[in-house]
Amino acid sequence: GAVVSQHPSRVICKSGTSVKIECRSLDFQATTMFWYRQFPKQSLMLMATSNEGSKATYEQGVEKDKFLINHASLTLSTLTVTSAHPEDSSFYICSAPASLGYVNEQFFGPGTRLTVL
Amino acid sequence: KNQVEQSPQSLIILEGKNCTLQCNYTVSPFSNLRWYKQDTGRGPVSLTIMTFSENTKSNGRYTATLDADTKQSSLHITASQLSDSASYICVVTGGGNKLTFGTGTQLKVEL
Numbered sequence: 282g283a284v285v286s287q288h289p290s291r292v293i294c295k296s297g298t299s300v301k302i303e304c305r306s307l308d309f310q311a312t313t314m315f316w317y318r319q320f321p322k323q324s325l326m327l328m329a330t331s332n333e334g335s336k337a338t339y340e341q342g343v344e345k346d347k348f349l350i351n352h353a354s355l356t357l358s359t360l361t362v363t364s365a366h367p368e369d370s371s372f373y374i375c376s377a378p379a380s381l382g383y384v385n386e387q388f389f390g391p392g393t394r395l396t397v398l
Numbered sequence: 399k400n401q402v403e404q405s406p407q408s409l410i411i412l413e414g415k416n417c418t419l420q421c422n423y424t425v426s427p428f429s430n431l432r433w434y435k436q437d438t439g440r441g442p443v444s445l446t447i448m449t450f451s452e453n454t455k456s457n458g459r460y461t462a463t464l465d466a467d468t469k470q471s472s473l474h475i476t477a478s479q480l481s482d483s484a485s486y487i488c489v490v491t492g493g494g495n496k497l498t499f500g501t502g503t504q505l506k507v508e509l
């Protein structure tokens with residue numbers, strides 16, 4: 282199956298700093314990638330849809346100036362949490378769709394644990 | 399409003415036993431339903447995916463069923479193992495390929 286990687290897997294930063302998370306599709310191209318946030322014991326919440334070569338689409342309530350998304354190539358999307366605060370501490374996961382025969386499967390990255398002190 | 403509800407919220411079973419997880423959805427239009435396994439601190443991994451015309455799909459000890467008329471799905475785990483301990487998430491794809499996630503069932507398999 283297709284593989285999606287994320288880097289870093291864990292990051293701890295001070296309040297006020299910016300953190301960049303990378304999402305890569307390793308063996309397939311993805312014109313669209315999705316970014317999710319997951320709080321403990323809760324399900325994934327879609328934050329935004331990353332579109333290669335164009336602006337990302339953000340879900341309602343997600344600040345686009347705080348969560349900067351760049352989809353510079355067909356295999357890489359980045360999420361930058363700007364001026365991070367403790368409430369931004371969460372598990373961030375990306376996914377990318379890939380066709381497997383007649384269905385579009387969603388492949389998820391392993392996630393990035395962000396802790397803001 | 400598109401919703402996916404899962405039950406039970408959590409479940410503890412003994413190793414070797416079977417269990418069944420439930421998923422009810424109100425997503426419309428419906429494209430497909432997937433079950434994912436998510437280990438703690440990891441991303442979800444796909445177990446099964448079913449389209450409207452499929453009633454059952456197996457993947458090893460995992461068997462998923464789908465009743466598109468009643469909008470219900472179940473995931474049956476046979477002969478559970480300690481490594482089955484994880485969160486199991488039901489995800490329904492609706493119009494525009496939009497995913498609606500269930501809140502998951504936390505399964506713990508004990509000796």
